[in-house]
Amino acid sequence: MDANLGIGDPGGLVSVYVDHGNQWRTTMSHAHLKAVRESPAFEGLAGYGFGGVPGRLAPDGAAEVLPVIDVSLGFFDILRVRPLVGRLFQADEYETPDTFLAVISEHLWRTRYGADPSAVGRPLWVRGQPFTIIGIVRHFRGLEPIGAEDIWVPYGTRAALGKDHDAHQNMVGRLRPGVSLQ
Numbered sequence: 001m002d003a004n005l006g007i008g009d010p011g012g013l014v015s016v017y018v019d020h021g022n023q024w025r026t027t028m029s030h031a032h033l034k035a036v037r038e039s040p041a042f043e044g045l046a047g048y049g050f051g052g053v054p055g056r057l058a059p060d061g062a063a064e065v066l067p068v069i070d071v072s073l074g075f076f077d078i079l080r081v082r083p084l085v086g087r088l089f090q091a092d093e094y095e096t097p098d099t100f101l102a103v104i105s106e107h108l109w110r111t112r113y114g115a116d117p118s119a120v121g122r123p124l125w126v127r128g129q130p131f132t133i134i135g136i137v138r139h140f141r142g143l144e145p146i147g148a149e150d151i152w153v154p155y156g157t158r159a160a161l162g163k164d165h166d167a168h169q170n171m172v173g174r175l176r177p178g179v180s181l182q
Contacts, residue, residue, distance in 0.1 A: 003158045006138050007040070007080060007084065007134070007140050008080025008081070009174075011069070012043075012047065012175050012177075013078070013079070013172060013175075014174075014175060014181065015171065015172060016036070016045060016169070016171035016172070016173050017027075021040075026112065030155070033046075033047045034071060035085075037067045041175060041176060041179050042173045042174065042175065043078075043169060043172075043173075043175065043176045043177075044074045044078040044172075044173065044174045045067055045074075045078070045173040046071060046073040046074045046075040046078050046171070046172055047170065047171050048069050048070065048071045048075060048169070048171075049069065049158070049163065049169040050068070050069040050070075050149055050170075051068065051126050052065035052066065052067060052068075053065065053066050053068045053126050053127060053161050054126075054127055054177055055124065055125045055126040055127060056125045057112055057124050058080070058104075059125070060121070065150060066124070066126060066147065066150070067149045067152055068146065068152075068153060068161060069123065069149040069152050069153075070154065070155050070157065070161060071089075071152050071154065071155060072094055072155040073091060073094040073095065073155070074094075075089075075152070075172075076088045076089070076103075076137070077147055078172060078173065081137050081138070082137070082138070083135040083137055084138045085109070085117050085135065086103075086120035086133070086135030086136055087134055087135045088103055088134075088135050089101060089134075093154050095154070095155055095156040096156045096176060097156045097157065097159065098156075099154050099156055099157065100129055100157060100160065101125060101131060101132055101134045101154060102126075102128060102131040102132065102133050102134065102152065102153050103133070103134060103135045103136070103151075103152040103153075104124075104133055104135075104136055104137075104150060104151055104152075105136070105137060105139065105151070106138050107150060108150040108151065109136045109151075111180075119136065120133055120134060120135065121133065121134075121151070126151075126153070126166070127160060127162055129157075131151075131153060136179045137152075142165045161175050
């Protein structure tokens with residue numbers, strides 16, 4: 001793992017765009033993501049969407065805008081990011097609509113939870129819905145905005161985030177060994 005980025009083998013990562021005629025866009029439907037994921041060029045491909053969402057970190061805490069990113073299957077595996085405390089999402093938890101789980105950043109854990117390991121298992125509220133914190137990841141950064149957010153939730157919970165469209169704002173892929181960008 002690269003000590004500066006916190007992402008394992010960052011050289012193998014690529015941003016994936018869709019050709020919409022004369023424009024390149026990052027937005028891709030979830031069905032399209034699943035189809036492209038099967039390409040022999042990729043070891044893995046994941047979508048993610050980010051934004052500020054109203055919520056609270058504690059039941060009696062002040063309302064605030066939380067930096068939340070919804071991620072599809074394999075997001076942390078593709079980045080080779082590992083938990084510092086707790087665990088990451090399991091494969092079946094990424095798309096289930098009622099899997100209200102969250103992974104938080106080391107930064108959020110240290111600054112808002114006092115680095116208390118018992119933060120794992122506590123709820124935080126996103127748009128009034130409690131999400132249980134299951135893990136804490138070491139600081140990582142990389143392809144913009146990867147690593148810029150503090151709370152990750154499964155793609156299946158997009159409706160709870162107030163997102164009603166079936167598209168990912170961004171795509172990250174890991175090329176198979178021996179595959180070049182060309």
